[in-house]
Amino acid sequence: MKLLVLGVLAAAFTAQAVGALLPHVPLLLAATAGSLAAEAVLYRWQRGMVSLFAKSHADVTVRHVLRDLLLVVGLLRLGEQHRETVYAPLVAALLAFYGLHWAIQAVSVLVRHTRTLPVVTRNIDASALRLSPAPPLLLRRPGHRLAAFGLPATAGLLATAAADAPVYGAAGLALSLAMALAGLGALLLRLLPERRPAGEQEVLDWFDAWLAEYRPTVGLYFSGGASSAYQANMWLEPLARLEGRPVIVLRERFMVQRIAATDIPVVCLPKVSTLMRLEHSTLRVLLHPSNSGKTSQVLRIPTIKHAFVNHGESDKLSSCNPYAKAYDEVWVAGPAARERYALAEVGVEDKDVVEIGRPQLEAVRPYAGPPAPGAFTTVLYAPTWEGWDGHPGNTSVVEAGENLVRALLADPRVRLLYKPHPLTGSVDPRAGAADLRIRELVRAANRERGGPRPGVSAAGELTRRTTELDRLTAAGFRSAADQAERMLRRPAPEPGRAGAVTRAAAAWEEAYWASLPEWEHQVITDARPPLYACFNRADLLISDVSSVISDFLASGKPYAVANTSGLAEDGFRKSFPTVAAATVLTPDAAGVPDLLDAVRHPERDDLSEARAALALRLLGPAEPPSQERFAGAVRALCAAAGEHRARMAERLATDLALPGPRQQPDPLPAGSHGGPPAGA
Template sequence: MRLLVLGVLATAFAAQAVGALLPHVPLLLAGTVGSLAAEGVLHRWQRGMVSLFAKSHVDVAVRHVLRDLLLVVGLLRLGEQHREGVYAPLVAGLLVFYALHWAIQAVSVLVRRTRTPPVLTRNIDVSALRPTPAPPVLLRRPGHRLAAFGLPATAGLLATAATDAPGYGAAGLALSLTAALAGLGALLVRLLPGRRPAGEQEVLAWFEAWLARYRPTVGLYFSGGASSAYQANMWLEPLARLEERPVIVLRERHMVQRIAATDIPVVCLPKVSTLMRLEHSTLRVLLHPSNSGKTSQVLRIPTIKHAFVNHGESDKLSSCNPYAKAYDEVWVAGPAARERYALAEVGVEDKDVVEVGRPQLDAVRPYAGPPAPGGFTTVLYAPTWEGWDGNPGNTSVVEAGENLVRALLADPGVRLLYKPHPLTGSVDPRARAADLRVRELVRAANRRRSGPRPDASAATCLARRTAELDRLTAAGFRSAADQLERMLRQPAPEPGRAGAVRRATAAWEEAYWASLPAWEHQVVTDARPPLYACFNRTDLLISDVSSVISDFLASGKPYAVVNTGGLAEDGFRKSFPTVAAATVLTPDAAGVPGLLDAVRHPERDEWAGERAALALRLLGPVEPTSLERFAGAVRDLCATAGAHRARMAERLAAEHPLPGPRRRPAPRAATAAPEQRDHA
């Protein structure tokens, strides 16, 4: 289909060029109409090719200019043969239209700059910044604007070429000029002093005032690509349940809308100069779920303590990144991670490692026994991605994915949930190809299966729950909204929304699973249901060496790890402690039948006792809870930051005493009181 559209478009332009140069009116008409038709197909059914053309610098604006240019050449050539000078005014009118187009583009750039604030927010009232709805999207996209506004002119010139009647061209140009003038006027109005949003300095002053009013004490700092948003999202709930005043600090503008629904204030500070304004705020602690190039920028703020909390723990080297030594503390789940850092010798001192558990795992339900006799055994296959280093042991998808899925699908009592990592195939195309083949195996297995389906009421219930959850979590702005309009549409949430979202999410998950046939295999790739919801529906996990294993241990259920790195089983278990209580599967999936048998008959499960001990080692004790340990670590680091600030203030006062009579220093307790109030 793509090659056909490309061929039609190229042929149409070639025919239009030949028709213009000869001149040959029928060929000119056919070429112009053909190119317009191909444009319609491109924008309706081949959006990928539109992007490809844009990357090749042959976007819609270039194609429209070329189409009009060939029409003008044709008209001038016709004028030479029939009526010289008749078509010259039409050409002049077309030039005026293009001048207006570029004027609109220049003004739209100015408008966009006034609507690009140095700080983006969510969940904060920004009415003081005078934000307004965005201009129509057509005025912000030069190519689409030129095609839409210029279509009447193109049609008029085409009719003139066909009928030799200049009136058609004049009428079309009049319509295009009117549309262009209206668009230019609509944009110019937005540049008037009373219609402009707040300027950069006004926004920065507002931001500092907001910091002074809100007085945040702990924040989540995140920088990354669009596909990595899950790394921050997993920490939203634990952060929201702290007694401190939390804030989320982002660096990329596109990430503001990728943070999941939360009541926590969100601020995006793209520039380093804006980020540095946090130094004089009440912010004490920043939590870092990932490393990025921009992390080094915020680490320069001396008044803030930094803790690396990671986005999951595994036995991979990435869980002991040497970058971790740049943080004040490294927070891990349990003793195993502490030992891992000590063995890795990457510069992280043991005194800086704090065990806080995994507070996200409160959502994981404990083991409730084997699958019911005669029912389906639900197996979750959740491989990780291929990583950056090309190690074949990173992911099982490439070498073992199809074998594992075939072995599981061969058992009529198995229901498979396949949930690949969001980054699968982002580095190695073989992983992407294998992932697609696995998905096709699942779809083919479903076509061979049959059974009862939930009645219509289940689908109705899911639709109702989805609408309720969307109402609570959706941003509520139109698709054409720009960043400033989104800030306007996302003010501070109403009290109690967080609890309503939790209840709506739980109700949605129940409705989702109830709407699916109990026998049907599933490929789970959407944000809903999340991984932990899949944990709660499964009897067995098959995964790779990754944080998924550590998290799944909270359930106490059986799990298996695929060994695709070429190690002997003993060496595999010694190299990766998270495998200590797992069934190890080889790439040929020969051990799958025995594994399923042990899941269905717990008395044959030789690893049941080992799993409890490993969970304690990886995740820490059950009491106090992970959330309590996490909150305690936050309080302690906030206190450390407060004490550091107090010492620095005393030192500064001693080095630069204020003029006037010397005052006796206040007692330590008195100076510490405001610090305690800051994070109470």
């Protein structure tokens, strides 16, 4: 399809050039119409090619100018020489239209600059910043604007070429000019002082006032790519259940929309100078679910204590990264992680390791027995991604994935839930290709299996629950909304919304599973249903060495790990303690039938006691609950931060009270608000 669109566009422009130079009116008209049709197909069904054309310096503006230029050449070559005088005003009007188009683009850049605030927020009343709805999307996207505003001019020139009547071209150009002038005027009005949002300093003053009024105590700090938002989202619920006044601190503007539904105030501080304003706030503790290049910037704030909570624990090297020693404390689930850091010798002292459990796992329901006789055995295959180091044992997708899926699909009493990691294929193309083949295997198995489907009422219930959940978790933004408009539409949430979202999410999950046939295998890639909801439906997990198996242990259900490391089973178990209570599967998936038999007949499951012991080592004790231990760790670190501030204030007061000349500290760099210099 992509090659077809590309071929049609190239052929259309070539034919248009031939028709203009001959001149040949029918060919010119047909080629221009074909070019416009190809543009419509391009924007409707082949969006990926739009960026490809842009990278090749053949974006929509260039194509539109070329199309109109060839039309003008064709008009000027039609008939006698005196026609040039007749068509000259049309050419001048067309040039004026393009001049207006570029003027609109310049003004739209200025408008966008005034609407790009130094702080982006969610769940905070920002009405004091004089925010307003964004300009229409058509006025902010030059390609769409030129195509829409220029269409009457192009159509008029086509009619002029067909009928040899300049009046059609004049009418089309007049309409295009009127639309362009109206768009330019609408944008210029937004540059008036009373129509602009608050300026940078005014926004910063407003943010400082909000910090002073809200008085945050603990925050979640996150920076990362679009696909990594799940790492922060898994900590939203535990954070929301803390006492005090939590806040979420982000660094990338796009991430504001990636954070899942929450009532916690969200602030995005893209610039380091703005981030440093937190130094003088009441914020005492920041929790870090991941490491990123920008983490070092916030660690410079001396008044805040920092705890690394990670987004999951496994036996992989990423779970004991040397970067962890940069934090004041490292919070882990259980004693196994403490031992992991000690053995890794990465500079994390044992006194700085705090065991808090995994508060997220309260959503995981415990083992309730094997599947009922005659019922399907639900198997969750949730492999991890290939990682950055290229180790073949990171993911089973490449070497074992297809074999595992074929072995599972061969059992008529198995229902497979395939949930690949969101980053699968992002480093190794082989993993992405294997993932696509696995999905096709699942689709083919569903076509062969077949069976009755839930009635219309089940689908209707899912639609109703989806609408309700979307209403509570999304603000219903129009496609043209920008960040400033979203700030305006997302004030402080109403009391009780968090509970309503929890109930709506639970109702949606029930409706989701009820809407699916019990016999049908599923490929689950959307954010809904979440991983823990899949845990609750599964009788068995098959995964890789990753945090998925650590979390699954909270259920007490059987699990298996695919060994694609090249190690013998004994060495594999010794190298990865999380595999101690697992059934180890070889890449050929030969052990799948025996594994399924043990799941269906618990008396043949000789690993149940080992799973309970491993869960205690990995996740810590069940009492006190993990949320209580998490809250206790937050209180203790907040207290330590308060004591540190008190000591620093006492030292400062003592220094100021000493008589005599004192050496003045070096002045801070412009825009700094304290903390050690960059690179310290």
